Amino acid sequence: MSVLVYLALYAGAAVFVAASLVRAWMYARAPLHLRWELYPVPHEDPAKVKHGGSYFEDKDWWTHKRAYNLAGELGVMVPEMLFLKALHEFNRKLWYRSFPFHFGLYLLIGACGLLLLAALLGLFAPALMAGALGMAFHWLYTVVGVAGVALALVGAVGLLHRRLTDEDLKTYTTAGDIFNLLFFIVSFGVLCAGFLLRGPGAPGVLAMVQGLLTFNRTIEVPGLLAVGIVLCALLAAYIPLTHMSHFVGKYFTYHDVRWNDQVNLRGSKIEAKLVEYLTYKPTWSAPHVTADGKRTWADVATTNPWEGAKK
Amino acid sequence: MTDKIKLTDMSLPGRKPLAHVENKDLMPLPYPLESPEKDHGWTALTEKVMGAVECGLDDTCALNIPQPKTKEEEDELVKKFLAGLDKLFTKENNWTFLQPLVLSMEHCAKCQTCSDACHIYEASGGNELYRPTFRSEIVRRLYFKSVKHGGVLSAWQHGDIEINWPLVARLAELAYRCNLCRRCAQTCPIGADNGLVAHELRKLFSMELGISAKECHDNGSVLQLKVGSSTGMSSLVVKDNIEFIDEDMTEKTGIKVETPWDVEGADVLLIHNAGEIMAWPENPGAFAVILNAAGIKWTLSSELAGYDSINYGLWYDDAQFARVAIKHAQAAKKLGVKKIVLGECGHAHKALSVIADRVLTGDLNIPRESSMTLLRDIVMNGRLKLDPSRNDFPVTLHDPCNMVRLMGVVEPQREVIRKICPQFREMWPHGVDNYCCGGGSGFAIMSGNNFQDWRFHVSGRKKMEQVLNAFSDCMDPSIHKYICAPCSNCKGQFRDMLAYYDMWAKQSILYGGLVELIVNCMVDAKPGFIDWEWH
Ligand code: SF4
Ligand code: SF4
Numbered sequence: 001m002s003v004l005v006y007l008a009l010y011a012g013a014a015v016f017v018a019a020s021l022v023r024a025w026m027y028a029r030a031p032l033h034l035r036w037e038l039y040p041v042p043h044e045d046p047a048k049v050k051h052g053g054s055y056f057e058d059k060d061w062w063t064h065k066r067a068y069n070l071a072g073e074l075g076v077m078v079p080e081m082l083f084l085k086a087l088h089e090f091n092r093k094l095w096y097r098s099f100p101f102h103f104g105l106y107l108l109i110g111a112c113g114l115l116l117l118a119a120l121l122g123l124f125a126p127a128l129m130a131g132a133l134g135m136a137f138h139w140l141y142t143v144v145g146v147a148g149v150a151l152a153l154v155g156a157v158g159l160l161h162r163r164l165t166d167e168d169l170k171t172y173t174t175a176g177d178i179f180n181l182l183f184f185i186v187s188f189g190v191l192c193a194g195f196l197l198r199g200p201g202a203p204g205v206l207a208m209v210q211g212l213l214t215f216n217r218t219i220e221v222p223g224l225l226a227v228g229i230v231l232c233a234l235l236a237a238y239i240p241l242t243h244m245s246h247f248v249g250k251y252f253t254y255h256d257v258r259w260n261d262q263v264n265l266r267g268s269k270i271e272a273k274l275v276e277y278l279t280y281k282p283t284w285s286a287p288h289v290t291a292d293g294k295r296t297w298a299d300v301a302t303t304n305p306w307e308g309a310k311k
Numbered sequence: 312m313t314d315k316i317k318l319t320d321m322s323l324p325g326r327k328p329l330a331h332v333e334n335k336d337l338m339p340l341p342y343p344l345e346s347p348e349k350d351h352g353w354t355a356l357t358e359k360v361m362g363a364v365e366c367g368l369d370d371t372c373a374l375n376i377p378q379p380k381t382k383e384e385e386d387e388l389v390k391k392f393l394a395g396l397d398k399l400f401t402k403e404n405n406w407t408f409l410q411p412l413v414l415s416m417e418h419c420a421k422c423q424t425c426s427d428a429c430h431i432y433e434a435s436g437g438n439e440l441y442r443p444t445f446r447s448e449i450v451r452r453l454y455f456k457s458v459k460h461g462g463v464l465s466a467w468q469h470g471d472i473e474i475n476w477p478l479v480a481r482l483a484e485l486a487y488r489c490n491l492c493r494r495c496a497q498t499c500p501i502g503a504d505n506g507l508v509a510h511e512l513r514k515l516f517s518m519e520l521g522i523s524a525k526e527c528h529d530n531g532s533v534l535q536l537k538v539g540s541s542t543g544m545s546s547l548v549v550k551d552n553i554e555f556i557d558e559d560m561t562e563k564t565g566i567k568v569e570t571p572w573d574v575e576g577a578d579v580l581l582i583h584n585a586g587e588i589m590a591w592p593e594n595p596g597a598f599a600v601i602l603n604a605a606g607i608k609w610t611l612s613s614e615l616a617g618y619d620s621i622n623y624g625l626w627y628d629d630a631q632f633a634r635v636a637i638k639h640a641q642a643a644k645k646l647g648v649k650k651i652v653l654g655e656c657g658h659a660h661k662a663l664s665v666i667a668d669r670v671l672t673g674d675l676n677i678p679r680e681s682s683m684t685l686l687r688d689i690v691m692n693g694r695l696k697l698d699p700s701r702n703d704f705p706v707t708l709h710d711p712c713n714m715v716r717l718m719g720v721v722e723p724q725r726e727v728i729r730k731i732c733p734q735f736r737e738m739w740p741h742g743v744d745n746y747c748c749g750g751g752s753g754f755a756i757m758s759g760n761n762f763q764d765w766r767f768h769v770s771g772r773k774k775m776e777q778v779l780n781a782f783s784d785c786m787d788p789s790i791h792k793y794i795c796a797p798c799s800n801c802k803g804q805f806r807d808m809l810a811y812y813d814m815w816a817k818q819s820i821l822y823g824g825l826v827e828l829i830v831n832c833m834v835d836a837k838p839g840f841i842d843w844e845w846h
């Protein structure tokens with residue numbers, strides 16, 4: 001049983017990481033698109049961020065040195081990532097459900113990190129973990145983990161309830177959307193039940209993680225808990241294959257689209273990329289485009305099919 | 312209102328419109344337009360139109376797509392559409408927007424946060440068809456089904472849609488029920504962009520099937536590339552008209568006005584939306600008065616497209632966009648000017664400053680600047696003698712989406728107005744949170760069939776509400792009120808919408824640009840530049 005659990009966990013984590021990376025790589029290697037920013041852009045000059053202004057507000061802007069306001073960007077990014085600020089501002093009803101769900105997941109990830117750290121310390125420096133530090137770790141990952149599962153579970157139930165009852169959402173809800181939320185609810189539910197109902201002789205969570213790290217087959221993971229863990233591993237593998245991978249997508253929608261106001265200066269890297277793209281050969285069929293698969297974008301853009309034609 | 316529309320209704324056979332909106336369904340307006348009964352009725356589409364073109368979407372028809380005669384013709388068009396859809400997701404055809412489009416396809420959480428941000432959805436009384444995600448969700452399902460070749464599992468995960476000609480025809484029209492203002496995108500917690508999806512859809516139809524709004528293509532970008540301007544003015548005609556405007560301005564202001572043409576090495580190449588020259592000559596006239604008085608070394612260009620800043624390709628076609636942007640840059644290069652300054656036109660601002668930034672390379676990459684910035688510099692640095700008491704009437708400011716939310720030029724125009732208009736009041740919300748005038752993305756120039764009814768009742772309604780609220784303390788016909796809209800297209804929308812509701816005759820609400828307000832308070836000019844007459 002324990003082998004199965006270990007394998008599921010390793011496989012789930014591997015698929016999660018690999019699929020997320022592949023997705024990120026696919027977005028990152030897309031050509032640099034035309035600018036499509038939306039103001040406010042938070043890494044602008046703080047005096048401009050207040051009203052959503054840009055460097056275009058400066059006379060002869062190209063003669064000014066532009067400073068990157070990293071603090072401004074972090075000031076928007078961090079609350080957005082941690083507290084879903086946009087949702088809080090524009091859709092409070094949903095935020096009450098979505099925030100606990102997401103924050104619960106963050107806590108769960110945090111608890112996993114703490115557990116791993118504690119397990120490694122326990123393996124490599126058992127003396128260190130024997131006393132107060134070990135106890136502190138125990139309380140910390142237990143509290144964070146329990147809070148995480150509870151919040152995520154409550155949030156997921158809330159989200160499912162809204163999806164099933166809100167008229168505005170019904171038209172757009174697919175069977176897959178319901179399944180996704182149920183997947184969370186069932187996985188976390190079984191995990192919780194398995195944890196709470198584990199017998200008195202069951203190994204502790206820390207022992208199980210150490211077993212995972214050392215592939216210790218003598219650890220007996222209780223049945224229900226094992227099912228919960230396997231379900232969570234499957235869930236982890238499933239997430240990056242769906243639109244729920246927006247933790248990857250959002251990085252790009254914000255940094256590469258909404259906030260990408262990088263100027264194309266003569267002789268810059270951006271210009272070099274554009275020169276390359278202008279050699280691409282489009283195949284659009286409408287006659288006015290004059291693309292035939294042989295002509296480049298540069299040819300198309302510098303062709304005026306109506307030059308010299310009379311009105 | 313018709314029953315709530317489902318996504319699958321888009322594929323319903325036949326041409327029965329899916330949505331119908333009546334005045335009583337619409338978002339209520341404040342005084343004096345609060346009565347739906349007294350509002351204009353909608354002009355119905357004629358039998359002739361309904362029998363000849365595709366109008367199976369709603370109460371109007373923007374594109375006039377001829378009805379295919381046979382099933383084979385329909386199938387051929389569907390095939391072309393799907394081929395175009397594939398091309399949208401290849402870098403060779405769509406490097407320009409590939410990444411943001413894929414992101415919007417793959418990450419919408421269907422939370423509907425964006426719906427409340429959309430003025431069209433709100434003004435329609437929450438009609439499902441006009442929800443920002445309705446269009447996107449159809450495209451998303453097509454993407455997973457056709458481009459990604461999704462099978463049963465994908466349909467289960469992403470939802471299915473039947474692909475047929477009625478769907479394609481309705482989708483083409485639906486691409487023209489969005490102002491591309493991207494207010495919805497601003498509120499999306501994921502960063503998905505329904506405005507972009509509408510834009511890409513328009514592009515697919517134009518670049519693959521040759522389907523676009525006549526006003527944007529044939530009478531817009533094609534005419535501009537053919538004769539130099541979408542107004543149809545050749546360089547000779549435009550010079551004549553400007554000469555006439557100079558004379559008129561000289562008489563009106565008492566200041567000798569002369570517009571310089573084709574001055575090599577000038578500091579500034581000013582490019583107006585040529586529509587101003589035809590419809591609001593006092594705007595280019597006021598620019599000339601101000602730039603001359605401030606001692607700017609400036610010029611206009613008589614090159615093809617060099618005297619008309621419009622670039623309608625921005626709304627529907629990358630090839631047309633790039634061609635016009637290059638023409639603008641070539642005009643500046645030929646004269647060897649230091650910079651291009653864009654007159655009062657929002658989409659021209661974004662087109663040449665922001666979007667063309669990744670089209671223009673080498674010596675075509677000439678600095679571009681907003682006229683708002685230049686005017687702020689002139690006014691705030693005391694380069695003109697101004698008497699704000701001449702502008703002592705209620706003024707509100709409209710923020711053109713392209714200039715403000717999509718380019719970040721927010722404060723310069725406000726600094727000027729605050730200085731010269733003692734009764735300035737903001738609309739609410741404003742700045743980067745503004746609402747589109749309802750004429751964005753080409754609607755202001757589109758009036759075929761009964762499209763105007765839709766554009767005033769639905770897309771322009773929120774702005775009308777904002778205007779009436781901004782002037783609620785002075786709703787008295789004896790008080791002249793001024794909407795400052797530093798954008799030609801927005802002005803076109805205001806002109807038509809105020810006329811539709813008779814707001815000049817009944818409430819003395821006029822509209823105009825920023826430069827008119829500046830010249831109106833120039834001490835050296837004769838008083839009364841703004842003549843408070845409807846035009
Ligand atoms: S576009 Fe954004 S706000 Fe709108 S439904 Fe999708 S995720 Fe939600
Ligand atoms: S871009 Fe503007 S008009 Fe279009 S859906 Fe979004 S908010 Fe509505």
